[in-house]
Amino acid sequence: MSVRIRIPTPLRGYTAGAAEVDLEAATVAEAIAQLAARHEGIAERLLDEAGRPRAFVNLYVGTHDVRTLAGLATPLADGDVVSIVPAVAGGTR
Amino acid sequence: MKAKDRTLAELRARIAEVGPAEALALQARGAALVDVREADEIAQGSPPGALRLGRGFLELRIEDAVPDFDQALVVMCNGGTRSLFAADSLARMGYTTLYSMAGGFARWKAEGLPVERPSALGAADRERYARHLAIPEVGEAGQARLLAARVLLVGAGGLGCPAAVYLAAAGVGTLGIVDPDVVERSNLQRQILHAEAKVGLPKVRSARQALEALNPTVRVDSYEERLSSANVEAIFAGYDVVVDGSDNFPTRYLVNDACVKLGIPNVHGSVYRFDGQASVFWPGYAKRRGPCYRCLYPAPPPPEFAPSCMEAGVLGVLPGVIGLIEAVETIKLLLDIGDPLVGRLLCYDALRAEFTELALAPDPHCAYCAPGRTFPGYVDYERFCHAA
Numbered sequence: 001m002s003v004r005i006r007i008p009t010p011l012r013g014y015t016a017g018a019a020e021v022d023l024e025a026a027t028v029a030e031a032i033a034q035l036a037a038r039h040e041g042i043a044e045r046l047l048d049e050a051g052r053p054r055a056f057v058n059l060y061v062g063t064h065d066v067r068t069l070a071g072l073a074t075p076l077a078d079g080d081v082v083s084i085v086p087a088v089a090g091g092t093r
Numbered sequence: 094m095k096a097k098d099r100t101l102a103e104l105r106a107r108i109a110e111v112g113p114a115e116a117l118a119l120q121a122r123g124a125a126l127v128d129v130r131e132a133d134e135i136a137q138g139s140p141p142g143a144l145r146l147g148r149g150f151l152e153l154r155i156e157d158a159v160p161d162f163d164q165a166l167v168v169m170c171n172g173g174t175r176s177l178f179a180a181d182s183l184a185r186m187g188y189t190t191l192y193s194m195a196g197g198f199a200r201w202k203a204e205g206l207p208v209e210r211p212s213a214l215g216a217a218d219r220e221r222y223a224r225h226l227a228i229p230e231v232g233e234a235g236q237a238r239l240l241a242a243r244v245l246l247v248g249a250g251g252l253g254c255p256a257a258v259y260l261a262a263a264g265v266g267t268l269g270i271v272d273p274d275v276v277e278r279s280n281l282q283r284q285i286l287h288a289e290a291k292v293g294l295p296k297v298r299s300a301r302q303a304l305e306a307l308n309p310t311v312r313v314d315s316y317e318e319r320l321s322s323a324n325v326e327a328i329f330a331g332y333d334v335v336v337d338g339s340d341n342f343p344t345r346y347l348v349n350d351a352c353v354k355l356g357i358p359n360v361h362g363s364v365y366r367f368d369g370q371a372s373v374f375w376p377g378y379a380k381r382r383g384p385c386y387r388c389l390y391p392a393p394p395p396p397e398f399a400p401s402c403m404e405a406g407v408l409g410v411l412p413g414v415i416g417l418i419e420a421v422e423t424i425k426l427l428l429d430i431g432d433p434l435v436g437r438l439l440c441y442d443a444l445r446a447e448f449t450e451l452a453l454a455p456d457p458h459c460a461y462c463a464p465g466r467t468f469p470g471y472v473d474y475e476r477f478c479h480a481a
Contacts, residue, residue, distance in 0.1 A: 087389075
C-alpha cells in the first residue's frame with residue numbers, strides 16, 4: 001500500500017527536514033520499519049526497547065489513534081496518512 | 094420535625110400567603126412586589142414592575158425602595174419558601190402589611206402571568222458588550238454569565254497573554270493568573286500583555302496592569318508563585334475553567350491531575366516553531382466522554398527527547414493563534430454553546446496554513462479519569478518528568 005507518514009517538527013532532524021515520507025507498507029508496524037530503514041534513529045523515538053509505541057508519542061491513521069484500532073498491527077490502505085504526534089510541552093515562557 | 098420545617102410552619106401561621114393572581118391584583122392596587130431571588134434567577138425573568146432587591150441585601154435596600162412602612166409588600170421568591178423568611182424579616186423591620194407569594198415565580202410563570210426579562214447590565218456594560226448582546230447565543234443572559242465567570246490562566250506567557258487579553262475584553266468577570274516569572278526582553282516577541290518598560294517586573298503584575306487598563310471591570314487575581322502539589326487546589330478552587338498555557342511537562346501533568354480531581358475543564362494549548370495544538374481535556378463533559386491529558390500521554394518524554402521552547406524556538410504569532418483558540422473554547426464552555434474540543438485535538442500547521450483534527454479517545458484504564466477510580470493523588474512531578 002502506498003501510504004504517507006507525517007513527521008512532526010521535533011522529529012524532522014531525523015528526516016533531513018522532510019515533513020512527509022511516502023512509502024509502501026501494509027500495517028503501521030511495517031510503515032515504521034520502512035521509515036526506520038530510511039532514517040536512522042527515528043524508530044527509537046517512536047518505539048521502546050520492546051517495540052511498543054512510547055507513552056509520549058501517539059500514532060494516528062487518518063484521524064484515529066491506533067490504540068483505538070489494532071495498535072501497530074492496524075492495516076493500512078492505499079492513500080492512508082499516518083501521523084506521529086509527540087507530546088509537546090510549550091507554551092512559551 | 095426539622096427546625097426548618099418547624100420555623101416554616103410558624104411563619105405560615107403569622108404571614109399571609111397569596112397566590113400569584115392575587116399578588117398581581119394587590120400590585121395593581123399599589124402593593125410593592127418584592128422579588129428576593131438571586132441575580133441569575135432574575136435574569137431568566139421576573140414579574141413586570143417587581144422590585145428586584147435580592148435576599149442578601151434585602152434589609153439594607155428595602156427602605157430606599159419602599160420608604161412608607163404602611164405600604165403593602167408582596168414578597169416572592171421561586172417557590173414560596175425564601176419569601177416567608179424574607180417577609181418575616183421585613184415585618185421585624187416595621188413593615189405592617191406583608192404577604193408571601195405562595196408557589197413563587199415558578200407558579201407565577203405556570204399560571205401564564207406576565208414576565209419581563211430585566212436587564213442585568215448597567216449602561217456602561219451595555220455599551221461595552223454591545224456586539225455580544227447582538228448575538229443570540231450570547232445576549233444579556235450570556236453576558237451576565239461571562240461577567241459572573243471565573244477563569245484561571247496557568248502562565249502569563251505566549252499562550253496566556255493573548256487568551257487573557259480577549260477573555261478580559263469579553264468581560265469574563267474574574268481572571269486568575271499564575272506565573273512565578275519576571276518579564277524578560279526575549280518574551281516580548283510574543284507575550285503581548287508585557288512591554289519594554291515592564292522588563293524585570295513580575296509577569297502577573299505586568300499582566301494585571303495591562304488587563305485592568307483594557308477592562309477595569311474585570312477582577313484580576315494574581316498568584317506570583319510556581320504551581321505545585323501543595324498550592325494547586327487552593328489556587329484552582331472556585332474557578333470554572335483552567336486555561337493551560339504552561340511551558341513544561343511537570344506543570345502540564347499537575348494541571349491535568351488537579352482539573353480531573355476538581356472536575357474543572359482544562360483548556361489545553363501547546364506550540365512548537367510553526368505548529369500548534371489545542372484541545373479541551375474534560376472527562377466530566379456531559380455530552381461526550383473525552384480523555385484527560387494522561388489518557389493521551391500516560392508519561393512525558395525524557396528531557397533529552399523534549400527540547401524546550403527556548404531551544405526549539407517558536408514563531409511569535411503562533412502562540413497568539415493557539416492562545417486565542419483556547420480563549421474561544423473557554424468562552425464556549427462558559428456559555429455552554431457549540432461543540433467544544435473535548436475528545437478532539439485541533440492541529441495548526443502555520444507553514445501549510447492548514448488545520449487538521451485528530452480524534453482523542455479516553456483510556457478506559459486511565460489511573461486518573463477512568464470511571465469509578467479514586468483519585469490516586471498528586472505525585473512528585475519534577476521526578477515523574479525527569480525519570481521518564
